[in-house]
Amino acid sequence: MCGDGGGTKQEFAQSARFAGVARNLWDDYQQRFAPVQRTLANTLLMDGLDANRQADAAADTVGKAFDAQRAGFDLDSSRRGLVLTPEQRTAADRQFDLGRASALVANRNAVRQGVLDTDTALVGGGTLSSAGRGIQMGG
Structure with a gap:
Protein backbone atom coordinates (compact mmCIF):
# COMPACT_ATOMS: atom_id res chain seq x y z
CA MET A 1 0.00 0.00 0.00
CA CYS A 2 0.96 3.56 -0.50
CA GLY A 3 0.94 4.57 3.20
CA ASP A 4 3.85 2.27 4.14
CA GLY A 5 6.30 3.88 1.72
CA GLY A 6 5.89 1.31 -1.01
CA GLY A 7 3.18 0.90 -3.53
CA THR A 8 2.44 0.56 -7.15
CA LYS A 9 2.28 3.29 -9.74
CA GLN A 10 -1.47 2.83 -9.76
CA GLU A 11 -1.67 3.49 -5.99
CA PHE A 12 0.50 6.60 -6.34
CA ALA A 13 -1.66 7.85 -9.19
CA GLN A 14 -4.80 7.22 -7.16
CA SER A 15 -3.33 9.12 -4.18
CA ALA A 16 -2.44 12.02 -6.46
CA ARG A 17 -6.03 12.09 -7.80
CA PHE A 18 -7.43 12.09 -4.25
CA ALA A 19 -5.05 14.89 -3.31
CA GLY A 20 -6.21 16.84 -6.38
CA VAL A 21 -9.85 16.33 -5.43
CA ALA A 22 -9.11 17.50 -1.88
CA ARG A 23 -7.32 20.63 -3.21
CA ASN A 24 -10.24 21.37 -5.55
CA LEU A 25 -12.72 20.99 -2.70
CA TRP A 26 -10.64 23.29 -0.50
CA ASP A 27 -10.37 25.90 -3.26
CA ASP A 28 -14.12 25.67 -3.86
CA TYR A 29 -14.76 26.15 -0.15
CA GLN A 30 -12.42 29.15 -0.04
CA GLN A 31 -14.10 30.77 -3.05
CA ARG A 32 -17.77 30.06 -2.35
CA PHE A 33 -18.35 29.34 1.33
CA ALA A 34 -15.64 31.14 3.30
CA PRO A 35 -16.80 34.63 2.18
CA VAL A 36 -20.37 33.81 3.20
CA GLN A 37 -19.20 32.51 6.57
CA ARG A 38 -17.13 35.66 7.14
CA THR A 39 -20.12 37.87 6.27
CA LEU A 40 -22.37 35.91 8.59
CA ALA A 41 -19.84 35.97 11.43
CA ASN A 42 -19.31 39.73 11.06
CA THR A 43 -23.06 40.30 11.03
CA LEU A 44 -23.57 38.23 14.16
CA LEU A 45 -20.70 39.97 15.96
CA MET A 46 -22.09 43.41 15.08
CA ASP A 47 -25.49 42.47 16.48
CA GLY A 48 -24.27 43.06 20.02
CA ALA A 68 -45.49 62.60 29.32
CA GLN A 69 -47.66 60.34 31.46
CA ARG A 70 -46.42 61.99 34.65
CA ALA A 71 -46.99 65.48 33.21
CA GLY A 72 -50.51 64.42 32.17
CA PHE A 73 -51.19 63.10 35.66
CA ASP A 74 -50.02 66.37 37.21
CA LEU A 75 -52.08 68.45 34.76
CA ASP A 76 -55.19 66.33 35.29
CA SER A 77 -54.79 66.55 39.06
CA SER A 78 -54.44 70.34 38.96
CA ARG A 79 -57.49 70.69 36.67
CA ARG A 80 -59.53 68.76 39.18
CA GLY A 81 -58.21 70.85 42.03
CA LEU A 82 -56.46 67.93 43.66
CA VAL A 83 -53.43 68.60 45.80
CA LEU A 84 -51.49 65.54 46.81
CA THR A 85 -50.02 65.27 50.26
CA PRO A 86 -46.28 64.58 50.41
CA GLU A 87 -47.01 60.93 51.21
CA GLN A 88 -49.40 60.65 48.25
CA ARG A 89 -46.87 62.35 45.98
CA THR A 90 -44.16 59.92 47.14
CA ALA A 91 -46.47 56.96 46.48
CA ALA A 92 -47.42 58.28 43.02
CA ASP A 93 -43.76 58.93 42.16
CA ARG A 94 -42.87 55.42 43.33
CA GLN A 95 -45.58 53.94 41.07
CA PHE A 96 -44.33 55.92 38.07
CA ASP A 97 -40.72 54.95 38.76
CA LEU A 98 -41.59 51.26 39.15
CA GLY A 99 -43.59 51.32 35.93
CA ARG A 100 -40.75 53.06 34.10
CA ALA A 101 -38.13 50.60 35.37
CA SER A 102 -40.30 47.63 34.50
CA ALA A 103 -40.98 48.96 31.00
CA LEU A 104 -37.29 49.69 30.42
CA VAL A 105 -36.24 46.19 31.40
CA ALA A 106 -38.99 44.56 29.33
CA ASN A 107 -38.13 46.73 26.34
CA ARG A 108 -34.40 46.00 26.49
CA ASN A 109 -35.07 42.27 26.87
CA ALA A 110 -37.46 42.32 23.91
CA VAL A 111 -34.87 44.03 21.71
CA ARG A 112 -32.15 41.58 22.67
CA GLN A 113 -34.47 38.60 22.17
CA GLY A 114 -35.40 39.91 18.74
CA VAL A 115 -31.74 40.13 17.76
CA LEU A 116 -31.13 36.62 19.12
CA ASP A 117 -34.11 35.26 17.17
CA THR A 118 -32.82 36.89 14.00
CA ASP A 119 -29.35 35.45 14.54
CA THR A 120 -30.80 32.01 15.20
CA ALA A 121 -32.76 32.22 11.95
CA LEU A 122 -29.61 33.25 10.09
CA VAL A 123 -27.51 30.43 11.49
CA GLY A 124 -30.38 28.01 10.82
CA GLY A 125 -30.35 28.77 7.11
CA GLY A 126 -32.13 32.09 6.70
CA THR A 127 -30.69 34.87 4.61
CA LEU A 128 -29.73 38.30 5.78
CA SER A 129 -32.42 39.92 3.65
CA SER A 130 -35.13 37.73 5.18
CA ALA A 131 -33.89 38.74 8.61
CA GLY A 132 -34.35 42.41 7.79
CA ARG A 133 -30.72 43.31 7.16
CA GLY A 134 -31.08 44.08 3.47
CA ILE A 135 -28.00 42.05 2.50
CA GLN A 136 -28.35 38.92 0.39
CA MET A 137 -25.78 36.24 1.09
CA GLY A 138 -24.82 33.35 -1.09
CA GLY A 139 -25.75 32.93 -4.64
Missing part, protein backbone atom coordinates in the same frame (compact mmCIF):
# COMPACT_ATOMS: atom_id res chain seq x y z
CA LEU A 49 -23.59 46.70 19.15
CA ASP A 50 -26.80 46.95 17.15
CA ALA A 51 -28.88 45.49 19.99
CA ASN A 52 -27.40 47.98 22.46
CA ARG A 53 -28.11 50.89 20.11
CA GLN A 54 -31.68 49.71 19.57
CA ALA A 55 -32.18 49.14 23.30
CA ASP A 56 -30.91 52.67 24.04
CA ALA A 57 -33.33 54.13 21.50
CA ALA A 58 -36.18 52.12 23.02
CA ALA A 59 -35.20 53.26 26.52
CA ASP A 60 -35.28 56.88 25.36
CA THR A 61 -38.78 56.39 23.93
CA VAL A 62 -40.00 54.70 27.11
CA GLY A 63 -38.54 57.52 29.20
CA LYS A 64 -40.33 60.15 27.10
CA ALA A 65 -43.60 58.23 27.34
CA PHE A 66 -43.39 58.04 31.13
CA ASP A 67 -42.43 61.72 31.40
Whole structure:
Protein backbone atom coordinates (compact mmCIF):
# COMPACT_ATOMS: atom_id res chain seq x y z
CA MET A 1 0.00 0.00 0.00
CA CYS A 2 0.96 3.56 -0.50
CA GLY A 3 0.94 4.57 3.20
CA ASP A 4 3.85 2.27 4.14
CA GLY A 5 6.30 3.88 1.72
CA GLY A 6 5.89 1.31 -1.01
CA GLY A 7 3.18 0.90 -3.53
CA THR A 8 2.44 0.56 -7.15
CA LYS A 9 2.28 3.29 -9.74
CA GLN A 10 -1.47 2.83 -9.76
CA GLU A 11 -1.67 3.49 -5.99
CA PHE A 12 0.50 6.60 -6.34
CA ALA A 13 -1.66 7.85 -9.19
CA GLN A 14 -4.80 7.22 -7.16
CA SER A 15 -3.33 9.12 -4.18
CA ALA A 16 -2.44 12.02 -6.46
CA ARG A 17 -6.03 12.09 -7.80
CA PHE A 18 -7.43 12.09 -4.25
CA ALA A 19 -5.05 14.89 -3.31
CA GLY A 20 -6.21 16.84 -6.38
CA VAL A 21 -9.85 16.33 -5.43
CA ALA A 22 -9.11 17.50 -1.88
CA ARG A 23 -7.32 20.63 -3.21
CA ASN A 24 -10.24 21.37 -5.55
CA LEU A 25 -12.72 20.99 -2.70
CA TRP A 26 -10.64 23.29 -0.50
CA ASP A 27 -10.37 25.90 -3.26
CA ASP A 28 -14.12 25.67 -3.86
CA TYR A 29 -14.76 26.15 -0.15
CA GLN A 30 -12.42 29.15 -0.04
CA GLN A 31 -14.10 30.77 -3.05
CA ARG A 32 -17.77 30.06 -2.35
CA PHE A 33 -18.35 29.34 1.33
CA ALA A 34 -15.64 31.14 3.30
CA PRO A 35 -16.80 34.63 2.18
CA VAL A 36 -20.37 33.81 3.20
CA GLN A 37 -19.20 32.51 6.57
CA ARG A 38 -17.13 35.66 7.14
CA THR A 39 -20.12 37.87 6.27
CA LEU A 40 -22.37 35.91 8.59
CA ALA A 41 -19.84 35.97 11.43
CA ASN A 42 -19.31 39.73 11.06
CA THR A 43 -23.06 40.30 11.03
CA LEU A 44 -23.57 38.23 14.16
CA LEU A 45 -20.70 39.97 15.96
CA MET A 46 -22.09 43.41 15.08
CA ASP A 47 -25.49 42.47 16.48
CA GLY A 48 -24.27 43.06 20.02
CA LEU A 49 -23.59 46.70 19.15
CA ASP A 50 -26.80 46.95 17.15
CA ALA A 51 -28.88 45.49 19.99
CA ASN A 52 -27.40 47.98 22.46
CA ARG A 53 -28.11 50.89 20.11
CA GLN A 54 -31.68 49.71 19.57
CA ALA A 55 -32.18 49.14 23.30
CA ASP A 56 -30.91 52.67 24.04
CA ALA A 57 -33.33 54.13 21.50
CA ALA A 58 -36.18 52.12 23.02
CA ALA A 59 -35.20 53.26 26.52
CA ASP A 60 -35.28 56.88 25.36
CA THR A 61 -38.78 56.39 23.93
CA VAL A 62 -40.00 54.70 27.11
CA GLY A 63 -38.54 57.52 29.20
CA LYS A 64 -40.33 60.15 27.10
CA ALA A 65 -43.60 58.23 27.34
CA PHE A 66 -43.39 58.04 31.13
CA ASP A 67 -42.43 61.72 31.40
CA ALA A 68 -45.49 62.60 29.32
CA GLN A 69 -47.66 60.34 31.46
CA ARG A 70 -46.42 61.99 34.65
CA ALA A 71 -46.99 65.48 33.21
CA GLY A 72 -50.51 64.42 32.17
CA PHE A 73 -51.19 63.10 35.66
CA ASP A 74 -50.02 66.37 37.21
CA LEU A 75 -52.08 68.45 34.76
CA ASP A 76 -55.19 66.33 35.29
CA SER A 77 -54.79 66.55 39.06
CA SER A 78 -54.44 70.34 38.96
CA ARG A 79 -57.49 70.69 36.67
CA ARG A 80 -59.53 68.76 39.18
CA GLY A 81 -58.21 70.85 42.03
CA LEU A 82 -56.46 67.93 43.66
CA VAL A 83 -53.43 68.60 45.80
CA LEU A 84 -51.49 65.54 46.81
CA THR A 85 -50.02 65.27 50.26
CA PRO A 86 -46.28 64.58 50.41
CA GLU A 87 -47.01 60.93 51.21
CA GLN A 88 -49.40 60.65 48.25
CA ARG A 89 -46.87 62.35 45.98
CA THR A 90 -44.16 59.92 47.14
CA ALA A 91 -46.47 56.96 46.48
CA ALA A 92 -47.42 58.28 43.02
CA ASP A 93 -43.76 58.93 42.16
CA ARG A 94 -42.87 55.42 43.33
CA GLN A 95 -45.58 53.94 41.07
CA PHE A 96 -44.33 55.92 38.07
CA ASP A 97 -40.72 54.95 38.76
CA LEU A 98 -41.59 51.26 39.15
CA GLY A 99 -43.59 51.32 35.93
CA ARG A 100 -40.75 53.06 34.10
CA ALA A 101 -38.13 50.60 35.37
CA SER A 102 -40.30 47.63 34.50
CA ALA A 103 -40.98 48.96 31.00
CA LEU A 104 -37.29 49.69 30.42
CA VAL A 105 -36.24 46.19 31.40
CA ALA A 106 -38.99 44.56 29.33
CA ASN A 107 -38.13 46.73 26.34
CA ARG A 108 -34.40 46.00 26.49
CA ASN A 109 -35.07 42.27 26.87
CA ALA A 110 -37.46 42.32 23.91
CA VAL A 111 -34.87 44.03 21.71
CA ARG A 112 -32.15 41.58 22.67
CA GLN A 113 -34.47 38.60 22.17
CA GLY A 114 -35.40 39.91 18.74
CA VAL A 115 -31.74 40.13 17.76
CA LEU A 116 -31.13 36.62 19.12
CA ASP A 117 -34.11 35.26 17.17
CA THR A 118 -32.82 36.89 14.00
CA ASP A 119 -29.35 35.45 14.54
CA THR A 120 -30.80 32.01 15.20
CA ALA A 121 -32.76 32.22 11.95
CA LEU A 122 -29.61 33.25 10.09
CA VAL A 123 -27.51 30.43 11.49
CA GLY A 124 -30.38 28.01 10.82
CA GLY A 125 -30.35 28.77 7.11
CA GLY A 126 -32.13 32.09 6.70
CA THR A 127 -30.69 34.87 4.61
CA LEU A 128 -29.73 38.30 5.78
CA SER A 129 -32.42 39.92 3.65
CA SER A 130 -35.13 37.73 5.18
CA ALA A 131 -33.89 38.74 8.61
CA GLY A 132 -34.35 42.41 7.79
CA ARG A 133 -30.72 43.31 7.16
CA GLY A 134 -31.08 44.08 3.47
CA ILE A 135 -28.00 42.05 2.50
CA GLN A 136 -28.35 38.92 0.39
CA MET A 137 -25.78 36.24 1.09
CA GLY A 138 -24.82 33.35 -1.09
CA GLY A 139 -25.75 32.93 -4.64
